[in-house]
Each structure stands twice: as C-alpha cells, then as structure tokens.
Amino acid sequence: MDKANNPAETRCAVIMAKRPVPGRVKTRLIGGLSDRQAACVHAAMLECVLEKLGKTLPGRVVLALDGDIDNPLTGSDAGLKVTVPAGVEVIDQGTGDLGQRIGHVWQIIGSGPAVFFGVDSPDIPTQVLTTLYDSLNHAHAAVGPVEDGGYWCLAARRYTPELLAGIDWGTSAVYHQTREAARNAGLTLHELPHWHDVDTAEDLSALLTRLRDTREPALTRLKQRLDKITQDHQP
Numbered sequence: 101m102d103k104a105n106n107p108a109e110t111r112c113a114v115i116m117a118k119r120p121v122p123g124r125v126k127t128r129l130i131g132g133l134s135d136r137q138a139a140c141v142h143a144a145m146l147e148c149v150l151e152k153l154g155k156t157l158p159g160r161v162v163l164a165l166d167g168d169i170d171n172p173l174t175g176s177d178a179g180l181k182v183t184v185p186a187g188v189e190v191i192d193q194g195t196g197d198l199g200q201r202i203g204h205v206w207q208i209i210g211s212g213p214a215v216f217f218g219v220d221s222p223d224i225p226t227q228v229l230t231t232l233y234d235s236l237n238h239a240h241a242a243v244g245p246v247e248d249g250g251y252w253c254l255a256a257r258r259y260t261p262e263l264l265a266g267i268d269w270g271t272s273a274v275y276h277q278t279r280e281a282a283r284n285a286g287l288t289l290h291e292l293p294h295w296h297d298v299d300t301a302e303d304l305s306a307l308l309t310r311l312r313d314t315r316e317p318a319l320t321r322l323k324q325r326l327d328k329i330t331q332d333h334q335p
Contacts, residue, residue, distance in 0.1 A: 110210070111158055111160065111214075111215075111233055112161075112209045112210075113153050113157045113161050113162070113214075113215045113217065114162045114163075114205055114206075114214060114215065114217065115150060115161075115162070115164065115217050115219065116198070116202065116217070117164065117218070118142070118165075118166050119165060120143035120146065122134075122135040124139070125138065125139050126138035126141050126298075126299075128299050128300050129141060129300070129304065132301040133301075133329070133330070136179070140179040140325070141304065141326065141329055142219065143173075143179065143181065144325035144326055144329070145220065145298065145322065146182050147183055147325075149217060150163065150182070150185055151318040152224075152226070156229045156230060157229060157230075160209070161185075162189045162190075162191060162209060163188055163190045164192070164193035165191070165193060166193055166201075169192050179325075179329065191205065197269050198269040199265070199267050200264075203261055203264050206261075207259060211258050213233055213257050213258070214255065215233070217252065217253055220246075220298050221246065221252035221253075221295050221297045222298075222318075223310055223311060223322075224295055225293075226316065228244075228295075232253070232255055232292070235255065235290045235292065236255060236257050238288075239287075239290035240256065240257055240260065240282070240288050240289070241257070241260060241263055241282060242254075242255040242291070242292050243255070243275065243279070243289060243290075243291065244293060244295060245275045245291070246294070246295055246297040247296060248299065249272030249275055249276070250272075250274045251278065254278070255292075260285075260287065262281055262282070262284075262285035263278060265281055307326070308323065308326060311326075
C-alpha cells in the first residue's frame with residue numbers, strides 16, 4: 101500500500117463549518133438556551149477545533165465555511181466571534197448536502213491525505229489526533245464514529261468520492277452506510293476511537309463534565325466560554 105506520509109503529498113485537515121448565525125446552528129439546544137446562546141456554543145466549539153487542529157496536525161488546515169468567505173467571523177457580538185488562527189485557509193464549502201459539499205472541498209484542496217472534521221467533537225484527545233495520518237499507512241480511509249450514528253472524522257489517502265455516495269446525511273445511518281460504501285468500493289477502512297458529539301442539552305452537559313479538570317489550553321478556553329454562556333442563561 102502507498103504510505104500516507106509521502107513528503108511529496110500535502111496533508112490537509114478540513115473543518116466543515118456553518119457560520120455562528122442565531123437560529124441556524126445548534127438548533128437542538130434552543131429552548132434550554134436562546135438561539136443566540138446556541139450560536140455562541142457553536143462559535144466557541146469552532147474556535148476550539150481550529151486551535152486544536154492548527155497546533156496538532158501537520159500540513160495544511162482549511163476552514164470550509166458556508167456562505168461569503170470575505171465576510172469575517174468577527175462582529176459586534178463578542179459571544180459570536182471566532183478567531184481564525186494565522187495560516188488557516190478559508191474557502192467556500194459550496195452547496196448541496198453534506199456529501200456534495202465535502203466532495204466540492206475535497207476537489208479544491210487537491211491530492212494527498214485529507215481529514216475532514218465538523219465542530220461538534222472539540223475534545224477529541226490530542227493523542228488520537230496525532231495518530232490520524234498514521235492510520236492511513238494501513239488502510240485506504242479511516243472514520244471515527246460518534247454515539248448518534250454519525251462520525252467525528254473522515255480521513256482518506258486521496259480524493260475518494262465513493263465514501264460519500266449513497267449516504268443518508270444527518271441520520272443515524274451515516275457511519276454504517278460509510279462502512280458499507282467503503283466495502284462496496286473495495287476500500288480498507290480503519291475504525292478510529294469512538295467519541296462524543298454535542299447536539300443536545302444533555303450532550304453539552306456531558307462535555308462540560310469532561311472538561312471539568314482539563315489542562316489543555318484550547319479546552320480550558322472552551323470551558324470558560326461555555327460556562328459563561330450557560331451561566332448567563334435566564335430561564
């Protein structure tokens with residue numbers, strides 16, 4: 101098998117993210133939180149993921165946003181601001197369902213190993229992140245499942261549209277359908293460690309519990325932002 105650490109190939113980590121617009125993100129948190137507070141949770145997690153990946157993964161880091169990439173992620177509302185670290189490239193993720201958007205971004209970033217993330221699993225252990233590309237030395241692709249049937253990460257040695265075909269995005273079948281797509285395409289698929297994502301109030305509470313004793317700087321800042329958001333909520 102080809103090795104994923106070929107120096108001639110540029111590794112690329114991609115964060116697929118929506119803008120933190122109230123009413124458009126983290127909608128399953130609305131009710132327990134206001135639409136603005138839910139968007140602030142999204143902004144806090146996005147900033148954390150950007151910082152973690154930029155400091156942990158070698159190669160390029162790309163933020164694929166929905167909408168106008170020339171419109172900055174900073175504004176008058178401090179809670180919705182997202183600092184994009186220096187060196188992170190920002191591109192438009194395109195339109196369509198998630199698979200179409202990942203495929204669009206994948207073709208833009210070019211050949212070489214690629215790893216795709218969302219923003220809902222900000223506390224993936226650093227030791228897991230540092231071995232992501234190594235997992236591609238032994239398999240064509242890798243996927244990290246989450247409890248709701250989706251995945252926190254999809255990685256592959258090169259552009260592999262077969263992994264995006266026939267997937268019912270946004271359902272509990274995504275992970276298993278991705279495994280089936282790989283099998284049907286004759287691709288070896290490495291299973292990364294299971295982790296958690298944040299969609300509901302219970303998920304957010306569980307994240308705060310996991311962050312209680314963290315000493316990782318990015319996660320400490322995330323905890324501080326989330327504590328402020330949840331403490332400021334008035335039922």
